[in-house]
Amino acid sequence: MKTLAIIGAGDLGQQIAHFALSDKHYDSVVFFDDYTTQDQIKNIPVLGTINNVVSAYNNNQFDELIIGIGYKHLEVRKTIYDTFKDQVPFGKIIHSSCYVDQTAKIGQGCVIYPKVNLDANTEVKENCILNINCTIAHDSVIGSHSFLSPRVAIAGFVNVEEQCILGINATIIDNITITSKTQLGAGTVVIKSIEKQGLYVGNPAKFIR
Numbered sequence: 039m040k041t042l043a044i045i046g047a048g049d050l051g052q053q054i055a056h057f058a059l060s061d062k063h064y065d066s067v068v069f070f071d072d073y074t075t076q077d078q079i080k081n082i083p084v085l086g087t088i089n090n091v092v093s094a095y096n097n098n099q100f101d102e103l104i105i106g107i108g109y110k111h112l113e114v115r116k117t118i119y120d121t122f123k124d125q126v127p128f129g130k131i132i133h134s135s136c137y138v139d140q141t142a143k144i145g146q147g148c149v150i151y152p153k154v155n156l157d158a159n160t161e162v163k164e165n166c167i168l169n170i171n172c173t174i175a176h177d178s179v180i181g182s183h184s185f186l187s188p189r190v191a192i193a194g195f196v197n198v199e200e201q202c203i204l205g206i207n208a209t210i211i212d213n214i215t216i217t218s219k220t221q222l223g224a225g226t227v228v229i230k231s232i233e234k235q236g237l238y239v240g241n242p243a244k245f246i247r
């Protein structure tokens with residue numbers, strides 16, 4: 039019997055719970071959430087707030103932890119990960135429909151949604167979310183705490199640094215580096231490395247703020 043704890047019982051947390059159970063990575067799920075007043079959400083018990091996580095783990099109420107906080111709060115995602123990484127084991131979910139080359143590396147705390155492709159020598163660092171249908175080509179790296187929306191396409195030898203938000207259908211050509219905390223809008227096409235943090239949109243990608 040293996041139980042997953044998810045921090046955040048909102049939409050993302052509920053999606054992670056769905057994959058955890060339906061794709062049979064865990065036998066049961068519990069939530070921790072600082073905002074809900076409900077004691078269960080969609081039949082999943084809410085065991086308390088974030089302050090209760092360590093004691094619940096020490097009381098054997100769950101086995102592994104994943105963070106269900108999304109792209110609007112990546113700094114919070116990172117802070118929570120750093121707070122708990124030496125106290126509680128993080129899990130990871132790689133949906134069974136993904137193609138993951140045997141040389142690919144995926145860090146703790148990651149959730150890899152259905153039909154993601156991870157080619158040879160790719161690396162997804164800890165605490166990332168990769169949404170449905172993303173394709174990461176050979177030798178590319180996704181930095182920690184990043185959020186990739188559906189169908190992001192990344193060519194070979196790309197380095198996306200930490201805490202990036204890549205919008206749906208964003209495309210990055212080969213041999214590009216994207217600096218940390220960069221956000222790409224939907225459908226953005228990156229053809230030159232991005233060195234200045236901010237929000238980029240369009241084809242080719244342009245800085246807007």
Ligand SMILES: CC(=O)SCCNC(=O)CCNC(=O)[C@H](O)C(C)(C)COP(=O)(O)OP(=O)(O)OC[C@H]1O[C@@H](n2cnc3c(N)ncnc32)[C@H](O)[C@@H]1OP(=O)(O)O
Binds near residue numbers: 187223224225237240
């Ligand atoms: C499973 C899931 O659902 S995961 C989530 C998936 N969702 C996404 O990927 C959403 C991505 N978000 C976007 O693309 C948004 O449009 C953002 C974040 C880039 C900008 O949103 P806002 O801050 O509201 O900016 P706003 O809509 O005011 O646009 C600012 C300017 O950029 C332009 N713009 C906004 N988005 C884009 C885009 N994707 N491509 C090209 N131009 C764009 C707008 O036309 C506007 O131009 P103007 O100033 O000349 O009128």
